[in-house]
Amino acid sequence: MNAPSPVLRELAPRLYWLLLVVAAWLLLRGHHEPGGGFVGGLVALAATVVRALAFGSPEAARRLPLRSPAACAALGVLLSLLSGLPAALGGAPFLTHPWVTVAGVSLSTVMLFDLGVLLAVWGGLGGYALALLDLDRPGEDR
Amino acid sequence: MSHPPPDSRPGLLREALGSAAFALVPAAAFAALVFGLLTRPLPWTWTVPWVPGAGVQLSLRVDGLSALMLLLVTGVGVAVFVYAAGYLAHDRRRVRVLALLTAFLLAMIGAVTADDAVLLFLFWEATSVLSFLLVGTDHEDEAARKSAQQALLVTGGGGLFLLAGLLLLGQLAGTYSLSGIVARGPSLLHEPLLYPALGAVLVGCATKSAQFPFHFWLPDAMSAPTPASAYLHSATMVKLGVYLLARLDAGFGDWLPWDLALVPMGAFTAAWAMVLSLRERDLKRILAWSTVGALGTLVMLVGLQGDAATVAAASFLVAHALYKAPLFFVAGNVDHGTGTRVLDRLGGLGRRMPFTAAAAALAGLSMAGLPLSFGYLAKDVIVAAKQDTETLRLLVTVAQSYKFVGAVAVAVAAVAAVRIFWRHPGPCDSCPAHEGNAAMVVPPLVLAATGIVLGLAPGLVEPLLAAAARAMTPGEGGPPVDLGLSWSPLLLTAGTTAGVGLGIYLAWDPLHRVLARLDPLDRWGAAALFRAGLEGMRRVAAGLTRTLQHGRLPAYLAVLLGAAVLGTGALALQGGLVFPEASSPGLPVAFAAAVVAAGALLACGLSHRLVLLLASGLVGYGSALLFLFTGAPDLALTQFAVESAFVVVAASLLLWLRRAGAARSLPEPRLRPGALALGLVVGLGLAGLVLAVAAGPQDPALRDFFTAQAFPAAQGRNVVNVIIVDFRGLDTLGEVAVVAFSLLAALPLLTALRAGRAS
Numbered sequence: 081m082n083a084p085s086p087v088l089r090e091l092a093p094r095l096y097w098l099l100l101v102v103a104a105w106l107l108l109r110g111h112h113e114p115g116g117g118f119v120g121g122l123v124a125l126a127a128t129v130v131r132a133l134a135f136g137s138p139e140a141a142r143r144l145p146l147r148s149p150a151a152c153a154a155l156g157v158l159l160s161l162l163s164g165l166p167a168a169l170g171g172a173p174f175l176t177h178p179w180v181t182v183a184g185v186s187l188s189t190v191m192l193f194d195l196g197v198l199l200a201v202w203g204g205l206g207g208y209a210l211a212l213l214d215l216d217r218p219g220e221d222r
Numbered sequence: 223m224s225h226p227p228p229d230s231r232p233g234l235l236r237e238a239l240g241s242a243a244f245a246l247v248p249a250a251a252f253a254a255l256v257f258g259l260l261t262r263p264l265p266w267t268w269t270v271p272w273v274p275g276a277g278v279q280l281s282l283r284v285d286g287l288s289a290l291m292l293l294l295v296t297g298v299g300v301a302v303f304v305y306a307a308g309y310l311a312h313d314r315r316r317v318r319v320l321a322l323l324t325a326f327l328l329a330m331i332g333a334v335t336a337d338d339a340v341l342l343f344l345f346w347e348a349t350s351v352l353s354f355l356l357v358g359t360d361h362e363d364e365a366a367r368k369s370a371q372q373a374l375l376v377t378g379g380g381g382l383f384l385l386a387g388l389l390l391l392g393q394l395a396g397t398y399s400l401s402g403i404v405a406r407g408p409s410l411l412h413e414p415l416l417y418p419a420l421g422a423v424l425v426g427c428a429t430k431s432a433q434f435p436f437h438f439w440l441p442d443a444m445s446a447p448t449p450a451s452a453y454l455h456s457a458t459m460v461k462l463g464v465y466l467l468a469r470l471d472a473g474f475g476d477w478l479p480w481d482l483a484l485v486p487m488g489a490f491t492a493a494w495a496m497v498l499s500l501r502e503r504d505l506k507r508i509l510a511w512s513t514v515g516a517l518g519t520l521v522m523l524v525g526l527q528g529d530a531a532t533v534a535a536a537s538f539l540v541a542h543a544l545y546k547a548p549l550f551f552v553a554g555n556v557d558h559g560t561g562t563r564v565l566d567r568l569g570g571l572g573r574r575m576p577f578t579a580a581a582a583a584l585a586g587l588s589m590a591g592l593p594l595s596f597g598y599l600a601k602d603v604i605v606a607a608k609q610d611t612e613t614l615r616l617l618v619t620v621a622q623s624y625k626f627v628g629a630v631a632v633a634v635a636a637v638a639a640v641r642i643f644w645r646h647p648g649p650c651d652s653c654p655a656h657e658g659n660a661a662m663v664v665p666p667l668v669l670a671a672t673g674i675v676l677g678l679a680p681g682l683v684e685p686l687l688a689a690a691a692r693a694m695t696p697g698e699g700g701p702p703v704d705l706g707l708s709w710s711p712l713l714l715t716a717g718t719t720a721g722v723g724l725g726i727y728l729a730w731d732p733l734h735r736v737l738a739r740l741d742p743l744d745r746w747g748a749a750a751l752f753r754a755g756l757e758g759m760r761r762v763a764a765g766l767t768r769t770l771q772h773g774r775l776p777a778y779l780a781v782l783l784g785a786a787v788l789g790t791g792a793l794a795l796q797g798g799l800v801f802p803e804a805s806s807p808g809l810p811v812a813f814a815a816a817v818v819a820a821g822a823l824l825a826c827g828l829s830h831r832l833v834l835l836l837a838s839g840l841v842g843y844g845s846a847l848l849f850l851f852t853g854a855p856d857l858a859l860t861q862f863a864v865e866s867a868f869v870v871v872a873a874s875l876l877l878w879l880r881r882a883g884a885a886r887s888l889p890e891p892r893l894r895p896g897a898l899a900l901g902l903v904v905g906l907g908l909a910g911l912v913l914a915v916a917a918g919p920q921d922p923a924l925r926d927f928f929t930a931q932a933f934p935a936a937q938g939r940n941v942v943n944v945i946i947v948d949f950r951g952l953d954t955l956g957e958v959a960v961v962a963f964s965l966l967a968a969l970p971l972l973t974a975l976r977a978g979r980a981s
Contacts (some may be wrong), residue, residue: 106859114855116943122863129870150969153962160955175951179937186937194947197958204961209871211972216878 084134092134096143099127107198117194121201128206129213137214141206145199149210152203160196163189237316241307241661244320248299248327255292264289264689267337283337283401286689290536291334291458291465293686294543298457299327301665305551306449308661309558315359319447326352330458334465339388339398342466346384346430349459350377356450357443366445372752376439380429384466387422390415400469407473408696420474423466424483431463431517434491438749441502441510448554451506456513456550457543464520468535468694471524475696484525485617492518493623496630500730501737505553505563505638509546512589512634515627516542522624523607526617529695530607534600536690540683541600544673545588548666549638552582555658555666556642565642572643574655577663579643584670586639588677590632590723591716596677601628601716625719632723637730780900787907802917810851817844826901829892831876839869856942 084092103124110116132140144152164175166189172178177190258266265285272280284292306323310316329352333345351374358370392398394413395406410416427433432440443455454460467484474480492515499511516538523535555578556571557563572579588597604624657663676683726733744750807815821840828834842865850858928941928949938944946954 110940110943111937112939114859114940114942116856116940116946118946119856119859119863122860122867126863126867126870129867133870133874150962150965153965157955157959157962160958164951164955175955177936177948177951188937190936190938190947190951193951193954194943197947197954200958200962204958204965205867207965207969208972209867211969211976212871213874215875215972215976216881 088134092130096127096131099123099130103127103198103202107194110194111190117197118201120194121198122205124198124202125205125209128202129209132210132213137210141210144203144206149203149207153200153207154203156196156198156200156203158196159199160193163192163196237311238307240317241303241320244324245300245303245307247324248296248303251327251331252293252296252300255289255296259289259686269337272341278340278398279338280341281337281399282332282335282341284335285401285693286686286691287465287468287536287693288334290539290686290690291461292331294461294540295327295330295334295458298453298543298547298669299323301547301551301669302449302453302457304661305452305554305665306447308659309449309554310447311659311661315447319356319359319450322352322356323450323453326356326454326459330462333462337400339392339400339403342400343381343385343388346426346462347378347381349454349462350374350381350430353377353443353446353454353459356454357446359447359450360445363445369439369442369445372749373439373443375756376429376436376752380426380436382426383422383429384426387419387424387426390419390422394419404470404473404696407470408476411474411477416474416477417479420470420480421483423470427463427467427521428487429463431460431467431521432491432514433463433487433518433521434494435748437491437495437514438747438752440514441498441507442749444504444506444510448506448550448557451510452547452550452554455510457547460513460517461520461539461543464517464524464535464539467521467524468532471532472694472696475527475694481525481527481617485522486620488518488520488522488525489620489623490518491515492522492627494518496627497737498743499630499634500726500733501740501743503565503734505556505565505568505642506550508565508634508637509549509553512631513542513546515631516546519604519624519627522620523604524694526607528607529691530603532691532694533687534603534607535694536687537596537600537603539690540676540687541588541597541673544669544676545585545595545597545635548581548585548670548673549589549635551662551666551669552578552585552638555662558658558662560655565637568642569645570643571655575643575657577657577667579639581663581666581670582639582643584674585666586635588670588673589635589638590720591628592720593716594674594677596673596680598716599677599680601719625722628719629722630726632720633726633730636723636727641727641730776897780897783900783904787904790911791907802913808851811848814844814847814851817847820844832873835869835872835876839865842868854942856940 103120106115106123107117107120108115110120128140128144131143141147141149146152146155163177167176167178168174170178175193177188177193179186179188181187265283265288267281267283269279269281272278303320303323306320307316310319326349329345329348333342333349336342336345354370354374357373358366360366361370388398391403394410394415395403397403397406429436429439440455440460444451446455471480495511495514495518499508499515502508502511520535520538520542523531523538553563555575556568559575559578560568560571562568584595588595591597591601818841821837821842821844824837824840825834828837842861846858846861846865849855849861928945931949932938932941932944936944936948938948
């Protein structure tokens, strides 16, 4: 890839964090308003793509949770899986999401589930995007 | 086997303690079993509901037959574990093999105690997989890998037959409990489906117990380490097939087709395996063929009717385990001590390996069925079984082939016990043969000596054999068991067999030369046919792949789209096209539709790839707008996000292709009449389908349910998201896992692509 323009290099980190904040916002509002973990993951993916365009795929990959797309996706699947366990241990069917209210804020394992979806989409699709954007870079000698 | 330099003392001690810990598992199981047998009457049952919806229960049941198998599994297991610790001392595979053996022990205990057909199948398959892992222990050796694959394909493929058969049987009997199936067996004899059901079970048992024509995998499986061969491929696992046949025999033994299948199959397998054993030079493979022979004999005995046959089957089961496992240990010791198992290079080892020679002599005595050994008693009841059987005369005649089998068994015993230890002081006198360590000589000695002790005092096992025979007999009450010696006619038979066997032993080398020269057996034998079948499958698959996966993207697209349109179009036309009433959309919707249309038309007319990509992106954004204005904001958001990421990645790929000079090799976009026609058909077809769906009646039940329940049941007002994360959470979990796994599959390809481009 040609050297990215200085404008992109300057803007990318800000855009990156902005998109991540949007992703988090989408995740949190998703329960009542349009949004949710899936869309949040896609927006986070866009953030990662911007970062990869500006600084290259390896740098963008290091910024992912657990510093690798595959690990990020695996963590997401694991979180979603684990979020169903408390209910199962309590005797309810797997993936029933219990709700508790702590200090006026309703919390549920469903948030954990949605966070898992976000991470899995982010890492899973991000892995494809980063690998494709990385085709340019010569392969390392092993 | 190579020996690394000896470890330090603490290392040795740790290794010994570790091995001892492994051996505790079968030892504890054996002790508990013996204690239970002495204190509690059989049968023992234990049931826990497992998958109640499917009628599957975690039910275990131990009757006489199970107890007999359990004794073999745990008793021989102790010997095997101790032997393995000695055989694999200083070997880096030791822990792996011991761990696999432990897992196998547990699977085997489960298989012979399971009363539920599905449970039995699960344990059965577990033993197949563990056998695969053990046969492939030397996975760096290609032959070992092939043998492991062959064993898995044969027994695993048979396992599928077994599953089908057991499910059919369960359907017929109305229960998946094995004891229930057996109890209802006689009332099922008129069912026409009984043929496929028992036929499939028979195939499963035949693959597991290496019956003709599936006999070939067992000798090839000898690439496993010797302890595993002795345990899995002689004493226990391969007897699972016999075990299940014997179990079902209590229910279906009076059914003539059952006997007509079992007796000839077992008898022919036994005789043929004995012929094939004469073609071998490798001591372990000779023993393996004689194991196949013993399994054939067992299947034949199960098929023969009459009480004596069941007693004979039970006795032979025990006798065989008690002499064949030690003989495998002997083969392992000889291999360990001399570095070879080839007969021509072995001889006169008796003085260098006295304990191994003693174990071989004791075990050989039993295998040859000479007096004073348990093998003699077993042979005694086998002969009796054929004399007082109520089976068809024809089958009794077929069963006479046992005389030949017995004679070759005598010869094999003599080869293993006499020839390599006391004769042929051949080239191996120069080999530095040495005796194995204590852990390698005690187990064969103990097992072989047990075979003699039981021969002298059969009363020790008589109650158990009676219980086992009773479990193989329909109804209540069992046959009387009398293992006492009846000298007059049987000694003569035994003498004849021994005489003929001695003749075969003396003529072993000439016989071997004649048989080894029969190369049609190599070319047309079952093993060769199996390999040819595998190779053929590979060729057909490769040809199909070349034809279907030609790599031309436009052709793939044409096939996919054409098929989709033909299929859905036909469906849509079945109901007749009904156009919904015309309605004028609002301005925003019209705008979005115009954006989509403009993008599509531009994409068709442009020839510059990058612009073309942007135009197609316009279609995506237009669709997102359309979703937004028609009340699907979630969908619109998703569409925007996907489209953006896709266009950016695809654009950078296009740029890269151009820079890499690869773009020129692609045909330039131009008007293709065929593509135009296909495009028109697809577009019109899909439009028609959408119209037909929109015009048809729609069931609002789901929509109403989710809208009404989203907040009360899941505390969310965004119905779409609530469906995704809560109502259909399991689906979402599956999809998320698919995304993650597809990345795992794609990463190596993408990495390889990059590496390939770079070089």
